[in-house]
Amino acid sequence: MLNKILCCENLTKKFKNREAVSNVTFNVYEGEIFGLLGPNGAGKTTIIKMITGLSKITQGDVLICGISIKKHFEKAISNVGAIIETPTMYPFMTGKQNLKYYANLYKGITKERIDEVANLVGLKDRINDKVKTYSLGMKQRLGIAQAILHNPKILILDEPTNGLDPNGIIEIRNFLKKIARTQKISILISSHILSEMEHICDTVAIIDFGKLKQIKPIGKLVKDMTSSPKIAIKVNYPNYVGKLIMNQFKFHVEIAGQNVICDMQEKDIPKVTSFLISKKIPIFGIASVSKSLEQIFLDVVNNN
Ligand SMILES: Nc1ncnc2c1ncn2[C@@H]1O[C@H](COP(=O)(O)OP(=O)(O)O)[C@@H](O)[C@H]1O
Ligand SMILES: [Mg+2]
Numbered sequence: 001m002l003n004k005i006l007c008c009e010n011l012t013k014k015f016k017n018r019e020a021v022s023n024v025t026f027n028v029y030e031g032e033i034f035g036l037l038g039p040n041g042a043g044k045t046t047i048i049k050m051i052t053g054l055s056k057i058t059q060g061d062v063l064i065c066g067i068s069i070k071k072h073f074e075k076a077i078s079n080v081g082a083i084i085e086t087p088t089m090y091p092f093m094t095g096k097q098n099l100k101y102y103a104n105l106y107k108g109i110t111k112e113r114i115d116e117v118a119n120l121v122g123l124k125d126r127i128n129d130k131v132k133t134y135s136l137g138m139k140q141r142l143g144i145a146q147a148i149l150h151n152p153k154i155l156i157l158d159e160p161t162n163g164l165d166p167n168g169i170i171e172i173r174n175f176l177k178k179i180a181r182t183q184k185i186s187i188l189i190s191s192h193i194l195s196e197m198e199h200i201c202d203t204v205a206i207i208d209f210g211k212l213k214q215i216k217p218i219g220k221l222v223k224d225m226t227s228s229p230k231i232a233i234k235v236n237y238p239n240y241v242g243k244l245i246m247n248q249f250k251f252h253v254e255i256a257g258q259n260v261i262c263d264m265q266e267k268d269i270p271k272v273t274s275f276l277i278s279k280k281i282p283i284f285g286i287a288s289v290s291k292s293l294e295q296i297f298l299d300v301v302n303n304n
Contacts, residue, residue, distance in 0.1 A: 002029040003065075005079075005154050005186040006051065010060035013046050013210075020046045021210045023060070028154065028186050028203075033176065035197040035218070036190040038207035044190035045084070047207070048158050051188070052082045065153055081152035081185075083160070087143025091132035095123055095142050098131060099149065106150045113149065120182070121145045121175060137168035141175065148179065154186040155179070161196050173200045198222060231269060232259040233276070234285035241281055248275055261289065 006028040013021040021043040028034040036044045049055035051062050053073055062069045067076040089098045099118065103109035118127045121141040131139065140160065148155055160176075161169045177200065180187050191197050197204050198218055206213040214221070235241045235258065242253040242260045249272065252263040264272065269286060276283055 002031070004028070004063075005030055005032075005065060006034075006188065007063040007066075008047070008051065008060070009063070011047060011050055011057065011062065012059035013043070013050060013055065014058045019210055021050070024207070024210075024212045025060075026205050026212065026215055028188055030153075030186060031180055031184055032203060033180050033187045033189070033201045035201035035204040036188065036207055037192070037194055037197050037204050038190075039192050042192075042207045043210040044192075044207055045158055046210075048082075048084060048156055048188070048190060052080060052084060052156060053077055054084060078150070079153040080156060081147035081150065081154070082156040083143045083147050084156075084158050087139070087146060089131050089139065089142060089146070092130060094130055095127040095134070095138075095145075098142060099127075099145060102146045103149055109149050113151075117145045117149055120148075120179060122171075135168075137164055137171055140164065140168070140172060144176075144179070148183065148185065151183075152185065154188060157187070157189045159190050159192070161191060161193070169196060176200060229288045231262045231264055231266070231272075232256070232285075232287045232289045233262065233272070233283060234259050234287075235276075235281060235283060241276065244276075244279065244281075245272060258284070 004027045008024055008026050011021055011024040012019065024047060026034075036047060038044050046055060050057045051069070053069055057070065062076075064076040064079050069076040090101070093101070095118065096114065099114045103114055118124055121144055123138060123141055123145065126134065126138065131142065134142065144155070144157070160172055164172065176187055176189070179185055189200065201218050203215065204218050204221055205215045233241070238255045238258055238260045242255050245251060245260060245262060246253050249264070249268070251268070254261040262272070266288065273283060273286070
């Protein structure tokens with residue numbers, strides 16, 4: 001059984017009388033990349049702020065490596081590296097000077113560790129350049145280097161891909177996986193974009209209106225939701241054709257642009273196309289469509 005690194009127990013946050021986070025419970029295990037997924041305003045940042053001591057816990061507790069942050073904050077938090085909002089760094093200093101500055105805030109961080117971390121985040125070649133010459137992705141990686149200097153057991157990142165271009169997102173994704181693997185560190189990240197989480201996380205918790213809706217291994221989440229593909233038939237008059245198909249076969253249909261999306265299986269295609277041809281309806285395309293990840297996410301949020 002893997003060790004529990006982070007344990008959120010019935011975490012609740014009230015702002016005045018409004019509950020922004022309600023009874024959220026989840027565990028993050030050793031080496032796991034765990035995603036908090038939810039639309040803007042769902043409560044992700046509030047959860048992360050409570051975990052890192054930046055926001056007072058209204059009810060519940062957070063255990064880091066079994067230590068309660070309510071009872072032993074400093075001891076618990078020494079196992080955490082985090083970037084909430086934008087990381088603090090000095091643009092007129094080099095990447096290395098920034099890392100040294102951070103290293104001084106902790107005891108016992110060696111020069112070798114600074115070099116190791118700079119390498120790990122892929123900044124080896126640029127570490128002696130001033131931070132003001134870095135791209136957003138490079139600043140993001142330097143921020144992560146700062147956060148893991150002291151060898152924490154868990155790295156916490158609030159929406160790390162925000163503002164990055166597709167290449168930057170792939171870069172961050174790849175090296176977060178590398179860090180989790182080589183440093184044996186767990187990672188908690190948040191995002192409002194399911195397709196991004198799909199490629200980074202091992203496990204995803206879906207949060208909406210401050211409540212935890214589901215926790216699943218990402219593969220299972222996507223598989224469960226995409227297992228019933230539908231068939232899209234492209235025609236000139238989709239509303240009319242949709243009604244014809246529905247009346248004849250009793251399939252549930254939806255209209256999307258020029259497509260009639262039929263809730264039917266591949267084996268039904270021949271009889272439906274033969275029927276449409278007999279009615280002299282030109283068919284411009286037939287495709288099997290899985291629900292988009294965004295659609296899956298909305299379904300999960302709306303059906304709980
Ligand atoms: N300091 C605050 N005072 C009052 N309400 C807040 C405060 N911070 C966040 N909220 C509210 O809590 C809810 C969750 O916000 P947040 O955790 O930032 O969501 P997310 O990070 O998922 O976008 C929102 O409705 C937000 O307006
Ligand atoms: Mg947020």
